[in-house]
Amino acid sequence: MPLSPEQEAEIAAQRSESHQTLRATAPGMEQHLYTAHPVLDHGFVRVIDYMGDDSAITQAARVSYGRGTKSVSxxxxxxxxxxxxxxxxxFEMCEIKLHVKLPVFVARQWIRHRTANVNEYSARYSILDREFYIPAPDSLAAQSTTNNQGRGDVLEGAEAQRVLDILRDDSMRAYDHYEEMISQDGQQGLARELARMNLPANIYTQWYWKVDLHNLLHFLRLRADAHAQYEIRVYAEAIAKLVADWVPATYKAFEDxxxxxxxxxxxxxxxxxRMLKGETVTQENSGMSKGEWREFEGLLG
Incomplete structure (x- = not known):
């Protein structure tokens, strides 16, 4: 389960409290506050705080003191x-703060978006939980033969089972050794900041991630794309649903x-x-490279 009973009780307590405010709120986002939305096998995304709504964007664009025009259209x-x-x-006038639990290798992809404020769970001070991302069988795929960054056909049968067994066994063995090294039972115990280097990249970490809407939409454009790696794409898709409820007019324009x-x-x-004029255009007379032409044909369907 992504959340322990203690964490669920804490979330329930947070959601039971309400505060009066004069600032604009987004009803759709209010429904999501503090709730953990499961992602992968142990991960989640939840909204901790947010600022602004669709009207904040139009207000900033007009630099007015009101809530924009009276016409929604x-x-x-x-x-x-x-x-x-x-x-x-x-779009930078709106911000959101998320609490995310995710595998370390996904976090390393995610952190490349350097336009956010991040505070990650520290394995120097705290002991990491024994929680690892183990892919579902339908997410186990071979290396793509055409894309060095992509996946090919799904592994099946004995090969798939062998890979799953290796992932589970290696993860558990590494964590067993991690516990042995930091243990102070009859020994000094290795410093946590050193012992963590033995843990695999599929162990879960957590962070608070605060970002403005402009940079969040850029993140979603790249990571919610069908070509993005599955494990980060499912987080982006979960966040996209939150954004759609937070700023519906903006998200509709973003989708379009x-x-x-x-x-x-x-x-x-x-x-x-040239095509509209009836000319036959080929890769050879287009002025494009083979790669550019292939992408161009893909856009045209």
Whole structure:
């Protein structure tokens, strides 16, 4: 289970409290506050705090003292304009703080998004739990033959079972040795900051991650993409659902222009103009490399 009974009781206590405020709140996000949304086998994502809503974005764009125009459609239109023209500052007016429990190897991918504030559980001071990410059988895949960063066909039968056994056995053996090294039963015990180096990358860690909406949407555009690694993509998908309830107008525009849209180079745009005029355009006369042409064809379907 992602949460212990003590953690569940703490969350229930947090959700039972309410506070009066004069600041804007988002009803959809209020429903998510403190609740842990399970991800993978032991992980979760939960909202600790947030600031702003859709109206904060339009207010910042207009630099007004009110809540924007009285017309929701006008505010939605402005948000779509800002998204369409790649404005960033108005979306930075909203922030969110998340509590995330995730495998270390996912955290190392995640931390490459350097536009957030992070405070991670310290294995120098505390002892890590015996919790490891073990993939579900349908997530065990061979190396892709066409993509050095991707996966190929799912492993099956005896090979899949052998890999799962190795992952479980190695994880447990490493943790057994970790406990032996830090134990002070009849010995001094190795410092925790040294003993942790023996733990595998699939052990779980936790952090608080605070980020503004502009940079969060950039994270989602990359990590909720179908080509992203599965283990980080499921976290991005869980966060995306929270964002959709927090700033629905912004998320709708984001889905349309970022997740569902495409960016063309000047060369690609010129190829489309030539095609519309009835010209036959091939990779050889397009001015694109083979890789660019392959991606261009993919965009055109």
């Amino acid at each position: 006008n505010d939605e239109g402005l948000i779509r304009y800002l998204m369409r023209h790649w404005h960033s500052t108005p 222009y970022r997740m569902g849209g495409a960016t063309l180079s000047a060369t690609g745009l010129e190829c489309i103009r």
